[in-house]
Amino acid sequence: MSVQNCCYFCFMNWRKAFKIFKWVAGIVVSLMLLISALLLVFKDDIKSYALEEANKYLNKRVHIGFIDVGIWKSFPDLTLSFDDVLVYSKFDSIQTSDTAIFAKKIDLRLNPLDFFGSKLDVHRIDIEQAKLNLKILKNGSVNYDFLKPSEDNTVTPFEFNLKKINLKTTDFTYQNESTEQFYSAFFNTLEFQGSFNEKQFILNAQTQFDIKSIQSKSVRLIENKKAKCDISIQMDQINDVFEIISADLTINKLPFLIKGKVSSKTLDFYIGAKNLDLADVAKNFTLEELNVVDEINGQGKVNFELFIKGSNEKTASPAINATFDVKNGSLADQGFSLSQINLEGKYSNGVIDGKEQLSLSTLEFYTLNEKFTGNLLVADFDKPRLTGKADGLLDLKAIHRLFGPFSLQELSGSIALKGDFDLRLNNPKTNQKDITIYDLRATLDLQNISAQFIDDQRKLNISNGAITIRNQYAGITDLALSLDNSSLVLDGQFNNLADYFKGAGNLSVDANVTSEALNLDDLSTTNVEEVKTKSWILPNDIDGKIILSLNKVQYSGHQYTDIKGRMDFGRRQLSFPLIEGISATSKINGNLKITEEQPMYLVVETSLSSDAVNFKPLFEEWNNFDQTVITSENIRGRAAIQLNLKGPFDIYEEKILKEEFDVSARLKITDGALINVLPFKEITKSLKASGGKLVIARSKIDEFEKRLLNLQFDSFENEFTVKNGIITIPKMTINSNALDVNLSGTHSFDNDIDYSFDFRFREIKGSESSEFGDVLDDGTGFRIFLRMFGTIDEPKFSWDKEAKKVVKEEQREQAKDDLKSALKTGFGFNKKDSTIQDLKAKDKQEEKIIMDFGKDTIQDEFSPETKKKKKNALQRKIDAWKKENEEEKSTFEIE
Structure with missing residues (x-):
C-alpha cells in the first residue's frame, strides 16, 4: 500500500472515531441533562419516597x-x-x-x-x-x-x-x-x-x-x-x-x-x-492519674493477656479475666532508679467465682541498693478492700516521680517499711479518709526526708524517726522535724486513728514536743496567691494532751525562751493549765485558754503572773508598745504583776478587737524611775505660763522641773482595768523625789487621755529652813489640782476645779467624823451611837504588799525522772507491738 493510500485510510478512521466520540458524548450529555431534568421533575417524589421508606423500616x-x-x-x-x-x-x-x-x-x-x-x-x-x-x-x-x-x-x-x-x-x-x-x-x-x-x-x-x-x-x-x-x-x-x-x-x-x-x-x-x-508501657499505659513522665528510661518486657467469655445477652456480663507480668525490668530517672523489677498479677471481674479482684502475687524491686518485696489483693472495687504485705526500702523520690506530685514540687528521702495490712476504703471517690481497719501492723523508719509544696518556699525535713502502727494505735519515737528555721522532736502515742480520719471518733493524743528553736511565723504559708477562706482553725475531734518543752520561740518579732507547758485539747479549744517561760528577761507563769467561738474568731483567756518584770527590756521587746511618750530610754525599775485578760482576735480580718478586751492587772512597782518624760516638762511649762509664776519663783520652778524630769520612787501598788477600749487607773499616791502626788485617770487605746493629779503647793517651792532647823511637813497646806487631757502626744492642762471640790468635800466629811469621834472619846457624847468610832492614835503604817503568784506545780511534768519514765513506758509498748508484728502470721497471704 502506498503512502498516499495509508494516509487516506488513517484519515477515514479518524473521522469515523470522531463521529463515534461525538455520538457517545452527545448521548452522555443528553443522559446527564435528562437525569438533571428528571431530578428537577421527580425531586419531591424522591424525598417523599425516602421519608415513606424510612417510616416503614425505622422503629x-x-x-x-x-x-x-x-x-x-x-x-x-x-x-x-x-x-x-x-x-x-x-x-x-x-x-x-x-x-x-x-x-x-x-x-x-x-x-x-x-x-x-x-x-x-x-x-x-x-x-x-x-x-x-x-x-x-x-x-x-x-x-x-x-x-x-x-x-x-x-x-x-x-x-x-x-x-x-x-x-x-x-x-x-x-x-x-x-x-x-x-x-x-x-x-x-x-x-x-x-x-x-x-x-x-x-x-x-x-x-x-x-x-x-x-x-x-x-x-x-x-x-x-x-x-x-x-x-x-x-x-x-x-x-x-x-x-x-x-x-x-x-x-x-x-x-x-x-x-x-x-x-x-x-x-x-x-x-x-x-x-x-x-518503657513504652510506662509511658502509654499508666493511668492518667499516675502522671508518669515520658522521660523515664525503662527496660524489661511486659506480657499481657485478656480473656472475655460468656453469654451474648444484654443483661448478662461476660467473664473478664486478665493476667500480666513484668520480667527483669528497670526504671530510672534523674535522682532515682528501680532495678530487677518483677511483677505478676491478674484481674477478674468476678462473673465466674463471684469475686471481682485484682491481685499482685509478686512485687519486688531494688532501690537504694536494698530489696523491696510485697503483695497486694484488691477486692470489692466500689469499696476497695486492700490486703497485703510490704517489706523493704521505699525511695520517696521514685514514688513522687511515678505516682505524684501529691501537690509537692519536691519529695526525697527513704522509708524502711515492714508490715501487713487489711483495710477498706469505704468512699474512695468522695472521702478518701473513710477507712475501716481490719488488721494493720507496720513499722516505718524515716530517714532524711525532704518535702516542698508547690508554690511554697518552705521545706519540711525529717532527719529521722520511727512510727509503729498497731491497728488504730500509732507510737512515734524521736521524730525530728524541721521547717526553715524551726525544729522539733516528737514522741508520743496516738489512738483511734482510722475513726478519726473518717470522722467517726476523736483522735486520742498523749505526746511530748521538744524544740531548740521554733519560729511560729514559719508555719504560715508563703503562697501569696492563696485564696483566704473562712474556716475552722482549732480541731473539735482531738482529745488528750501534749507536753511542751521549748527552748526558744519566736513570733511576730518577739522572742520567748525556756517555755514549759501542757496543752490540753477540747472542742474548738486549746487550754494550757500550766505554762511558764521567759519574756524580756522576766519569768512568767500562769494559764491560758484559746476558744474558737466562730470560724477564725478566737477568744483568749489568760491569767499570768510574774514577780520581777523589768521595764527597760520589756519596752524594748514590745517596741515601746507603739508609742513614743515613754520609751525604754525613759523608764527604769521592776514590777510584780498579776494579769487577767479576756479578749477576742479576728484571724480572718487580721484584727485584734482591743475594744472588747476585759483586763484587770494588779501591779506593784519598785525602784522605779521616769527620766526626761516630755509630758512632765509640759507641767512646769504650764506653771510658768499660768499664774503660778506670780507666787513661785522661776528658780523654784526650774528646780522642780529638774526633779520632775528625773522622777524616782521607791514603790507603789495599784490595780488597773481595761474595758471598752479604755484603761482606767484608780486613785493612787506616788511618793517620789520630786513630789508626792495623787493620780487617777483614763487612757484609751487611741491614746486619748484624761488624768487628774494633785500635790501640795509647798513641794514645788521646795523645803524651807529656819534658825530652828528644817520646816517639817505636817500634811496640811494648799494643794494644786491639775487636769491633763487631750492626746498623749499633745496634752493639754487646766486647773481641775471639780477634783478640788471632791477633795474638799471628802475633807469636810472626814473632819466631821473626827470631831464626833473626839467628842465621844473625850467627853462621852453619843456613847450609844455605834456608827461613831472611838478616836485612836494613828500608828505609823508600814507598807506591806503580798502578791500570790501560785504554786509552781509545773515542774513535776518536766522533771527528768518523769520524762524518762514516760518515754521508757512508751518504748516498752512500741517494742511489744514490734514483737507481736513479727511473731503473728498473716492470714491473708496471696497465693
Whole structure:
C-alpha cells in the first residue's frame, strides 16, 4: 500500500472515531441533562419516597432538618442527602429527650441509571459529624432497636446493596446499666467494606480513633488513649456468627493480637500482647492519674493477656479475666532508679467465682541498693478492700516521680517499711479518709526526708524517726522535724486513728514536743496567691494532751525562751493549765485558754503572773508598745504583776478587737524611775505660763522641773482595768523625789487621755529652813489640782476645779467624823451611837504588799525522772507491738 493510500485510510478512521466520540458524548450529555431534568421533575417524589421508606423500616421517629438530591458533587453517583438527622432515645414505650443518634449529614449514594428502572439501589452511605449513644437499662430495654420487623413483602422503590459505609468525626458511647459496662470513643475515620446484602461475606474495617474510656464496673481499664485498627471479620448471617479472621490493633503505638467469635448465644474474645517494652508501657499505659513522665528510661518486657467469655445477652456480663507480668525490668530517672523489677498479677471481674479482684502475687524491686518485696489483693472495687504485705526500702523520690506530685514540687528521702495490712476504703471517690481497719501492723523508719509544696518556699525535713502502727494505735519515737528555721522532736502515742480520719471518733493524743528553736511565723504559708477562706482553725475531734518543752520561740518579732507547758485539747479549744517561760528577761507563769467561738474568731483567756518584770527590756521587746511618750530610754525599775485578760482576735480580718478586751492587772512597782518624760516638762511649762509664776519663783520652778524630769520612787501598788477600749487607773499616791502626788485617770487605746493629779503647793517651792532647823511637813497646806487631757502626744492642762471640790468635800466629811469621834472619846457624847468610832492614835503604817503568784506545780511534768519514765513506758509498748508484728502470721497471704 502506498503512502498516499495509508494516509487516506488513517484519515477515514479518524473521522469515523470522531463521529463515534461525538455520538457517545452527545448521548452522555443528553443522559446527564435528562437525569438533571428528571431530578428537577421527580425531586419531591424522591424525598417523599425516602421519608415513606424510612417510616416503614425505622422503629423510632426521625427528625430531619433538610433533604436534598444532587449528582454533580458525587458524580457519577446520585446522592440523597439528609441534614441534621436526630433520633431521641426511646426504650420500648418510654420516650426520653436524650439523643440516641445525631448526624450533621447522611448521604445515600445511588446509580443515576436506576431512574430508568423500578429500583433505587443504595450502594454506599457517608455519615459526618455524628453522635451515637447506645444504652441498655437494667431491665434490658435498649434505645438502639432502630429497625422494626417487616410486616409485608410490598415492593419498595429502595433497595440496599451496600458495599461501603464511611463515618467521619463520630462520637460513640455504649452504656449497659445491667452489667455496669461503659465504653466511649471518638472515631476520626471509620470505613466498612463488604457485600452487606450477602448472607455470608467478609467485612473489612479500618479506623483511627481515640479511646476515651473503657470501664468495667468501678475499674477503668483504658482511658484517653489513641488507637487504630485494621480488621477482617467473617460474617455468617445464616448461622448468626461472626469471627475475626485477622486484626491489627495498636493502642498508643503498642501492638495487640485480637481473636474472637460471636454467635447468637455466646461470645469469646482474646486480646494479648507479648514482650512489650516496659518503657513504652510506662509511658502509654499508666493511668492518667499516675502522671508518669515520658522521660523515664525503662527496660524489661511486659506480657499481657485478656480473656472475655460468656453469654451474648444484654443483661448478662461476660467473664473478664486478665493476667500480666513484668520480667527483669528497670526504671530510672534523674535522682532515682528501680532495678530487677518483677511483677505478676491478674484481674477478674468476678462473673465466674463471684469475686471481682485484682491481685499482685509478686512485687519486688531494688532501690537504694536494698530489696523491696510485697503483695497486694484488691477486692470489692466500689469499696476497695486492700490486703497485703510490704517489706523493704521505699525511695520517696521514685514514688513522687511515678505516682505524684501529691501537690509537692519536691519529695526525697527513704522509708524502711515492714508490715501487713487489711483495710477498706469505704468512699474512695468522695472521702478518701473513710477507712475501716481490719488488721494493720507496720513499722516505718524515716530517714532524711525532704518535702516542698508547690508554690511554697518552705521545706519540711525529717532527719529521722520511727512510727509503729498497731491497728488504730500509732507510737512515734524521736521524730525530728524541721521547717526553715524551726525544729522539733516528737514522741508520743496516738489512738483511734482510722475513726478519726473518717470522722467517726476523736483522735486520742498523749505526746511530748521538744524544740531548740521554733519560729511560729514559719508555719504560715508563703503562697501569696492563696485564696483566704473562712474556716475552722482549732480541731473539735482531738482529745488528750501534749507536753511542751521549748527552748526558744519566736513570733511576730518577739522572742520567748525556756517555755514549759501542757496543752490540753477540747472542742474548738486549746487550754494550757500550766505554762511558764521567759519574756524580756522576766519569768512568767500562769494559764491560758484559746476558744474558737466562730470560724477564725478566737477568744483568749489568760491569767499570768510574774514577780520581777523589768521595764527597760520589756519596752524594748514590745517596741515601746507603739508609742513614743515613754520609751525604754525613759523608764527604769521592776514590777510584780498579776494579769487577767479576756479578749477576742479576728484571724480572718487580721484584727485584734482591743475594744472588747476585759483586763484587770494588779501591779506593784519598785525602784522605779521616769527620766526626761516630755509630758512632765509640759507641767512646769504650764506653771510658768499660768499664774503660778506670780507666787513661785522661776528658780523654784526650774528646780522642780529638774526633779520632775528625773522622777524616782521607791514603790507603789495599784490595780488597773481595761474595758471598752479604755484603761482606767484608780486613785493612787506616788511618793517620789520630786513630789508626792495623787493620780487617777483614763487612757484609751487611741491614746486619748484624761488624768487628774494633785500635790501640795509647798513641794514645788521646795523645803524651807529656819534658825530652828528644817520646816517639817505636817500634811496640811494648799494643794494644786491639775487636769491633763487631750492626746498623749499633745496634752493639754487646766486647773481641775471639780477634783478640788471632791477633795474638799471628802475633807469636810472626814473632819466631821473626827470631831464626833473626839467628842465621844473625850467627853462621852453619843456613847450609844455605834456608827461613831472611838478616836485612836494613828500608828505609823508600814507598807506591806503580798502578791500570790501560785504554786509552781509545773515542774513535776518536766522533771527528768518523769520524762524518762514516760518515754521508757512508751518504748516498752512500741517494742511489744514490734514483737507481736513479727511473731503473728498473716492470714491473708496471696497465693
